[in-house]
Amino acid sequence: MKRYILAAMTLCMGLSSCDSLLDLQPQSQISQTDYFKTETDLQLFSNSFYNNLLDKSPFDMQSDVYVQQNLSVEMLGGTNRDVPASGGGWSWTDLRKMNTLLTYADQCPDKDVVLKYKAVTRFFRAFFYFEKVKRFGDVPWYDTELASTDETLYKARDSRELIMTHMIEDVDFAIENLPSKDEEKSSPFRVNKYAALALKSQFCLYEGTYRKYHKITLAGHDYNYYLQQSVDASEKLMASSKYKLYSTGKPNEDYVNLFAKEDADPDEYILAIKFDYGMSILHNAAGHTLVPTQGKPGLTRKMVNTYLMKDGTAFTNQSGWQEMQFIDETKNRDPRLAQSIRTPGYKRLQTTKVLAPDLSLSVTGYQPIKFVQEPTASGGNVDRNDRSTNDLPVYRYAEILLNYAEQKPN
């Protein structure tokens, strides 16, 4: 019997050499320790930030200046607005991916590449938190990949001041380390230094004006600081002379043409999203305004009233503006009004038929035409659901100029 116990024990000890037989590595997938080594690795990992965060819809469904037949719950308010248990913008998976990339990017031996992609990531982190602050105000700040046992999972919301400070750090790093417009060959579809400047200009203006007009004072910076930051960013971008407004000398057509162009204008669009018929990357700008079952969108009169007269005076200074009928109210207005909604004499791009606003397609009658392509686009199918293929802008030069114009006098 002893012999057998001994034999069994030697077998068990022999098994420890078996352990190496059980060390198997994956053969068709790379493990995390072997990834993040080349530029392609870092680029592919950061590609999903574009897809997940940039807004691919040409229209804003939550505001009070652009409505549909069924009003959004934000507009209806009251008991129509249920606070959901999940969703509603409270999604953090992209932040985790960004923090993951920032943690592992150093595995790559090429330091320039590391800086570039860390910059891309921090651009998007600032972008991500901007959306969160706009929607929720105070939110918790995370800059590491959280473990399931972390106490900080349960921490309270951080003040927007903290978030904004971090956002400015992130976007400054991005401005510092992102390539310029010419170095980034896929501009405007990939972020470059100027996209970061545009983002900074936008969110600092938002924060400054939010605090100014809501009369909010927080420990830290005051609203002037943010407005100044915005102005500085705008100035820096303007000084680079890399961008200019799209103009063919026809102010009554350029505005609508710019937005309906198939390809993003490389001189005016700073960051854009590509749409393409052959690859089935499509959006619904045309279908949204031309198919009766798509919500019947329209601008509100409140929005239309903000368009100035051709001579620069306010429309609301005109006498009898409250009761002015459609044909009169559209006379002598800023040329952009006729290029944003159907006004008397509207002809669709590359057509000759005059089209009146169609109340079966627009609930307010101020039927949008921005982003609507000519009828021959997308193989003639553009008017169907989800068949529009014109590239959409995220930031364009005109916005920077407007940001600057708004705050410079202050």
Add this chain to the structure above:
Amino acid sequence: MKVIKPSIILLLLILTMGCIFPMSAQNRTVSGKVLDTQQEPLAGVTIHMDGTSKGTITTVDGTFSLEIPSQNAILNFTYVGYLPQKIKVNNSQKDITVYMQEDAVMLDEAVVIGYGTQKKVNLTGAISTVSGKTLENRISHSVTNMLQGAVAGLNITTSSGVPGKSPSINVRGVTSINSSSPLILIDGAEGDLNRINSNDIESISVIKDASAAAIYGARAAFGVILVTTKSGSDINGKAKVRYSGRVGWEAPTTSTDYETTGYWSVYTVNKFWKEKNGTLYCDYTDKDMQQLLARVNDKTENPDRPWVIEEQRNGRNQWVYYGNYDWWHMMYNDNHPIQQHNLSINGGNKDIKYLLSGAYDYQKGMLKEHPDIYRKYNMRAKIDFRINKYATMSNNTSFYGSQYTFQGDESVENTFAYGARHALACFPMKNPDGSWLYSTPYLNYKVGNGRHILLGEGSHRNVERSNDFSTTTRLVIQPIKQLKFTADFTYRMYQERNTSRSNVMYFRQYPDAEMESYATGAGANRLDEAVLSRNYYSTNAYLNYDDTFAGKHHVSGVVGVNYERLNRKNVSAYGEYLSSTTLDDLDLVGQNPEGETITGVGGGQNAYALAGAFTRLNYDYKGRYLVEFSGRYDGTSRFAKDSRWGFFPSASAGWRISEEPFFKHARKIIDNLKARASYGSLGNQNVSSYYTYMRLVSISDFSAYSFGEGSALAKYSSLGAPIASDLTWETAQQWDFGFDLTMLDNRLNVTVDGYTRNTKDMLTDGIQLPSVYGASVPQMNTADLRTKGYEISASWKDQFLLANRPFEYSVGFNLSDYSSVITKYDNKDKTFAKDYYEGMHIGEIWGFVTDGLFKSTEEAQAYAKEVDLSYMGKGLTGGWQAGDVKFLDIDGSGDIGIGQNTVDNPGDRKKLGNSLPSFSYGINASIRWCGVDVSALFQGTGNHYWYPSGQSMPFWGPYSYPYMTFLQDNFLDNVWSEDNQNAYFPRAMAYLTTGGYLKNINDRYIQNIRYLRFKNLTIGYTLPQSLTKRAGIEAVRLSFTGENLCYWSPIKKHSKYIDPEGSINRSDVYSNSFYPWQKSYMFGIDITF
């Protein structure tokens, strides 16, 4: 069995009187023959006269001659494997014929257990055996199917009626929330039960409890099935050849009589559609409906009333379809042929034994125009030879090949599912000019989704090929009787090669229009090829010891090691725009109209390895007290280094009460009574990924994003989900108690088992984390499950003489039941939003309570004012009306709803039943007499419930999707109307089950799918030996076998189109219509040379 002599008393008297006169003690000779119940002579039967030392053995012809003293004698006939006979021979009897009956129970039979064998009497675990003979009469392509109803506690569920598809198998019920199936070993190496030739099987051992399975370690947590194949036998150099062939046909178990009149088909669909949408589905005018009505009784086309006419409508020539077409029988055959052939040769002598067998299986499927065909090939060669006095070596090589060719896009079931819509009975498959009917101005949809075109054209060729080659070489060295050393090595290579072709389909919409083409999706000109290869190696080395000390202490043990490895590799490719529509090869890939070549590739490979050391020790005292310990130390490559190894012990004990001295008196009727108990703890390493402890990067294409860097969609990479750092084994701990009883000369056999199995640390979603975590919660070992159950099996086998021939009969049944409860899960509030909660019975169904249909619209409206029905009434066009289902507000909250969606506050729901069967049983019976044998098998389950899914058109008819190709005939008889208030179904409305109130589980439409199925009937006749022997043939048997002959089930009341076994486990789109379950009838012949 006793030979009855009426005048025995008289003879005794004479004899005793004869004793007064001292007669000399004379001898006499008694002779005769000994046969078995098939009239076969038995050689080597021992005959012994009671009270003397006189005895003899029967010769090769079964005859004997014995000299015994002249007096009445009792002769004992004994033979291994047969019940002993005591025959009274009186003085005048000289020639007797004795029939020996086979011992069905065979207590001394050696049962195959892990790494060894054990006598059945000595088993202390719950092990059931199935002999290869019981499988011989079953018809199926898969041995798994043949086991249905054969063993208590073995649950087989067939997933599909498609030829060649394999069923799923589990031992003792729900094993884990991550489902796990039992380990299947064929001759010691992992194999596939669906591929082995059933005629090659000698016996199958089903190990149900943990103690006997422990020796297999990590993969045996949920039972082990050991298959032993037949070997060559020592028949002194002669070869035994056996051929068996069967020919027959198959047909669906459910009805295929659908609505085939155009009028009722269009009328019903339009009625349901209009109630929901207010418009017509099929744009026929009232005049068209009159035309259809005029033809409603025409079974074939009457030339006065043609079924397709051409007339001017909407300014152009149009075909108008007034037919009465039977779409099911135009696309599918009900009866289709099947064949099976089997040939085996075995023989040997004391030094070499061999076995060679081959089988061929052919089945034509249901598709009509271009039938789908399934073929299966098996071959096995086994050779055992003696190297020298101590060592023997054997090699077992088997080959399996199968091929299933069918028309379809991706799968044959896709055709059934998509073809089940939009082809009303008024439409033919082809227009009068021979072009296919696909698009028509009367529908906004496409007739039959074009599936009839691909079936009719034969251009969508799919081939699924499978090969499996396995070879095991084994060396056995036995230096002394007590010690045996075995080493074996197995190599197995199996591979699947699948080809799938689709082609452009053409159709015409108007008589004078151009031919149009359907060239995307199912109509794309595309070829997909894939090769999935697997290589498997395993090796075992173990030492067996067996000895008895002092005639009382029997000790045996085994110790050994085992290593296995599996490598998998997949390669796939596809190409579009092939230059030929009849040839299928990637070399033919051409370019699309824009000049681009469209191709794609895919790969994938991984591997796993297992290593372990095991031991088992058995001890029994005088065969009375039995004890066994076993243990296994197992390691797997799937877990990280520190959590890779696990130790799994088990113990069991038994007490043969019948061997006790105090039991002596009962021994007359009770042959064996044994009580046993066992306990084992086994780990389960069957997690979904082979590399669970690593986070892996996956690279995918965006569905719609590009950076303008080329004409293909951009790619992105992502990291796998975070993992818990302490991931480890699931453990199953099982207690088993049982007893075995054999009575009345081994004729009655009863086995009862009860068990409890706790599966601990099941991998499931861990505790809930806040959204800011940013990923799905890592799986952790946090759930526990308890299963309790019992199994009972009993059998009776006996024979008696009828008209001087033995009449054998046997009856048996098995019954088993289990229930599973979740004992630990992170769901404090017991909300239904999570999959499980503590105390949940697996399979429980919660639903609403109803109270008939509203008799009038006033009643409905009044009720709707009283109780808020808005939760139910979504999408109910026209509001609540007469004929709608009345839902009860059982929680008195004033509205119908789900409350807080927790177990304590489920709103207006309650538990309606359970989807797991309340018990399962099998009943078998057989008789044999005069060469004729008849056997029958019934199999069934107790109550279990099913709520038909929203897309289950065979049950719901047009209440789900209304545009049915296969509309139940006379469906309107079951639909509520003013004149039909007691109908089963409510007011007609389409989409009621997918978007309306019927999508909520309720007690009115929940179905009880318990069933009893007449599973198998076999009638055979063996030609008399005297006839066959003259032709040099040992035996010829003719047989008829029927399988799945008929079934009884409460669901037949509501639907004759759904087989109870086919109702469950269907995913939505395949609930529409699917390849029916088949019953088969076969005639066969068995010839043994």
